[in-house]
Amino acid sequence: MSDGLKRRDFLKVLGVSGAGASIAGCSTQEVERLIPYVVPPEDITPGVATWYASVCQECSAGCGIRVRTREGRAVMIEGNPEHPVSAGGVCSRGVSALQSLYDPDRVATPMRMGQSGLEGTTWDEAMQALVGGLQGAANPLFITGILGPTEELLVNQFVAALGGRRVVFDPLYDTALREATRIAFGVDALPHYDLANSGLVVSFGADFLETWGSPVAMGRQFAHMHGVDHGEKGRFVFLGSRLSLTGQNADEWIPIPPGSEAAVALGMAAHLVQAGADAGPYADLLSAHSAESAAQAAGTEATAIAALANDLASVPSIVLGPGLAGSHRGAAAANLAVLVLNAVAGNVGQTVRIQQTQTPTGGGFGSLLEAIRSMSGGSHGAVVVAGTNPAYAAPAGAGFAEAFQSVGFKVAFASALDETSAMADLVLPASHPLESWTDSMPRPGVYAVGQPAMRPVPHSDSRPMADVLLQAGAQLGQDYGGATSFRDFLSQANAAWLAANGARVGLTGDPAARWRELLRTGAVSYDDPPPEVSSLQPSATALSFDSPAVDGAGDLTLLVYPSSRFGDGTQANRPWLQELPDPVSKLMWHSWVEIHPDTAESLGLRTGDVVRLTTDHGEVEAPAWVYPGIRPDVVAIAMGGGHTAYGRFANGNGVNPMVLLPPVQDDASGAMALVSTRATLTPTGAWRRVATTEGSSDQDQRNIAPAVALAALGHAAEEEAGHHEQLQELQEIGGFKPSETEGRAEDYPLPGAEYGDYTRDQPRWAMSIDLDKCTGCSACVTACQAENNVPWVGENQILMGRDMHWMRIERYYEAVDATHAGTVDIRFLPMLCQHCNNAPCEPVCPVFAAYHTPDGLNGQAYNRCVGTRYCANNCPYKVRVFNWYSYTDLIPEPMTWQFNPDVTVRENGVMEKCSFCVQRIRDAGNRASVEGRDIRDGEVRPACQNSCPTGAIVFGNVRDTSSAVAGLVGDERTYRVLDELINTQPAVHYMKKVTHHEVDSGEH
């Protein structure tokens, strides 16, 4: 795909279409087969979607999802509103799990290493090989990712019965924070944060809106805390050396140097202790710190540090961090410092909850390093790898590949052949999470079950790992209480839990009824958590809180951060994510090196100049991307690129920064140190066009994404008087007559509706998007792509500006300064078809393909469109995209199985755009009509709204004064993009971002 469309393919497509054209119009002559069921499945009605509640397993957050299936195929993933953690939200990675389910590069059959590499075999032989290999093996080693509680129970039992060892490697699990929590509170668990009830959030680089913690849940809580719905607006201060997407949502940024987190946190705590706060056993430690020492470490003024510390103590607050991107040799100490600050500020037990709960086995890089040593030392007769890819995601210098290679019997449970499993002697195709059972306990008091949403995709003869282990266990003489499948094991394991907690979580009735209800809701919870631990304990081990060593040559500190699209690289083989503009850089398909404009200037670099990034351990080449949101002494690069073996969409795209890192860990916790070395940037002299869909990061006074200061709220409406003044002026000099409406309920029917078949008694579909809640996470973009059969086009086509996204997130810089502490103002604006009342696209269409529907949509009749593209040229919002080639024809089997059967798959030569998910409107209309009623408010929820973690998007009938959207349209913050200039009367109403700082009047 990245090679674009070859001429030969183009001719082929043309030929097929031609043949089609010749028989079109006589469709009844075509022989097509109707294949009925032999025995119909109980829960499937042809043509009606069946939804299954399940658990997302793209990261360890454990969000609840609902999988929409049609005729037995999963076609869409949305958030589960009944899940107590994610509450209906989902992220791009979660939605894109569909593409790993239908990945054309999934392992087709079990494979064994033969003379000429891996060769296909049967499950019988593979099981024989597995059992035989494990039976005699000395000290078998299992390397896995984070597992669900019951699957972990099973794996641990299996490993113990074999007399082996298990090691967990998940680069996105915050091992350092867990160790710090153990040190500070004696509790071996991750803290649980209540962002929603805090008034001030301070993050030391923890990317809680993208990769750290539970991003969907924290995004929702953040939007509540930071929104103005409840009368006040919380504040968010970011301390870090690079503005991640999370940082871009901050109100203030103190660009502290990497490694200074502990000093700054302790300094703030010390300031509070001086003012009388209690630091318990850490009082002595804090006596050596002060606001001044913190200010020195942070490179800012002591008054600013003291003021921030005072604010922390005066309102319910939360301090987070330093997270994964800031993880260094002193990671546990830095996390401990932050926990001490939380305790001193009085947050522990309030907004920061420390609680012993069932927690998965953690285990960071340290245990992997140990495993590498013991593998090299020949202590393991067999190694089993599942759900983790250390050959790619661990620093190359750790020597995993060499050590793994030296093991006599290597087994990999793998969905696709990645860098690690490609080396195995036995590859067992593991079922996808959407085909398997699992469960999760995302936080105390919450229990969720993940059920398969469909039968295994037949292209891969896969089995769930847990089932294989049970079968192997039986052959090895192990006992699992008679369970022959993981489903049995799971229901046995949680039967006791359900019996004990059933009443408390509202599950009553007999065990079968409880189980059914649990599967229906997907998750249960109780609000009565056990007593919490909240007093600080002295540290048993001596930790150094000094700035950690960063070695190597070079004048820039290298920052390797988890990608918000690919995580540690696990999600890289998904074209939706490859083509999703990175929420920060808006780049896609390839890697980039982030550098500050000053650094760029001193090296004579511009965006697109290919640079060589060199450390003592390796080098990579990638185009530079000049970014004002990064400190001048830091250079950053995202994980997830440069796979050498994973699949056709991942391989060769971008570079893998792990080759640059030394195999260094934080000694106290075993966390991988991602900030551990310096790097040198060398221009190569080459330049490449970067693949981006970004037009400009500057609004150029166009007021596309205006903001309003918090202080000005309440009288913003007055400022907006004379909305259409400019248009009135135009009219005086012979222009057209502008409409006086604001698109509110009472404005309908619009003037002119008496002509033709226009809005009279029909609904007027409209949308409200709250820019104060939008975090730019881009979940909506991926959800839209999944719902509407929007194809990806590949890097070359992107370079030609032929992206097909129906929705994009504009990102505008208003205030970003990496050299001084100060205000951050970065605005996000989801842009989609505005469904204008006066749509400029409509009158220019020569064939009436773009037209207005009676219910107010800007319709696009694909089968009328002849591809003049006049509409796109006349659209002021650039939301119409042209299908240059039949991109969908190039989608390989079985990825085509994901197509939404309710939406036409468009071919080439057609203009397309956001339809407000008209298929969902029509579906709701059909149901309402059958039931003899009107469509209810909230019944139609477009894919973007249903994925949004923060609830920024509201959709409904604006003519219905009682609808949620009509209420929001009347809000003082509501405006419509470019409406006052060109009188388009859009149906998408944006609500201005609210800032703590004064907003320049020219920018509103």
Next chain:
Amino acid sequence: MKRLWLTAALGGVLILGTVAFVGGQGEQDAGAAAPATTVEAASQPIQFPHNTHAGQFQIDCQYCHFSAERSVDAGIPPVESCMGCHRVVPGRNNPEEVAKVVEHYNAGTPIPWRRIYKVSDHVRFPHLRHVNAGVDCQTCHGQVQEMGVLETVAPEARDLKMGWCISCHVEQNASRDCTVCHY
């Protein structure tokens, strides 16, 4: 002359439009595009007499096409539905055809019915909306209860062209908006 140009231009527009929209599902197109010519391919795998079932025995259409009332798809009866009766009814007229049904059921293979009615891929026809509005199945499908071999009979219905849909929508004052059927 002018008229000729107009016709040519309109024809071009139509062809372009069709090319753009034929088929949707990638490789499946190639199969679907192969026109059926032989009699064998065109015949049903089992000679199912609608006139016996829907006519003589007056079995309701929706007894077999079970989801017409609640789904966009009318539903093709599962083999199990056939067996509901044919477990005990041997089929007086064509026992050898019924035997084929039993064979399929026992073997667990679906019956590959030849599709008679198909609207284009870019058209959505929600059965539930029409059935619930009281439109008889016969309005579109003809007097099925009298057919030994199912064929499209109404000449205007044969091609399921849009004009035919619209004429009814105009008559019934139903919506004529494009996005009601095309999205």
